[in-house]
Amino acid sequence: xxxxxxxxxxxxxxxxxxxxxxxxxxxxxxxxxxxxxxxxxxxxxxxxxxxxxxxxxxxxxxxxxxxxxxxxxxxxxxxxxxxxxxxxxxxxxxxxxxxxxxxxxxxxxxxxxxxxxxxxxxxxxxxxxxxxxxxxxxxxxxxxxxxxxxxxxxxxxxxxx
Numbered sequence: 731x732x733x734x735x736x737x738x739x740x741x742x743x744x745x746x747x748x749x750x751x752x753x754x755x756x757x758x759x760x761x762x763x764x765x766x767x768x769x770x771x772x773x774x775x776x777x778x779x780x781x782x783x784x785x786x787x788x789x790x791x792x793x794x795x796x797x798x799x800x801x802x803x804x805x806x807x808x809x810x811x812x813x814x815x816x817x818x819x820x821x822x823x824x825x826x827x828x829x830x831x832x833x834x835x836x837x838x839x840x841x842x843x844x845x846x847x848x849x850x851x852x853x854x855x856x857x858x859x860x861x862x863x864x865x866x867x868x869x870x871x872x873x874x875x876x877x878x879x880x881x882x883x884x885x886x887x888x889x890x891x
Contacts, residue, residue: 751782760801760841
């Protein structure tokens, strides 16, 4: 089951690379992307990629907290939500090398802006989605941390246009 397959096929996923080294600019870009999504219904979702910011996972978590507070202030609650990804993502209660952390790891720090109504529609279509996190964890275990690390490293060396 893939929530994103339809959107990939429709080419409705935006990827925005934010090269600034300032948190304030990253927050401004987040709001600009939300404004874009507000005006462009054909764009289903956006990924904001930060290759020059948030090398530390803990700095990234501080940024996520600021981003969520800002979205609340801008009355985005119930309209958009964030999914978070970082090269060193580590769930509370797990060791850094635990393979389950790879479900939220990415080559670079990222925010995924999701339309809440689209998430709700996907849940209606797919039915019970409670098993998805466990399925993702099982997939990570099957593939293995070493193989996933190689994939992530390879992705970091792909040139973007």
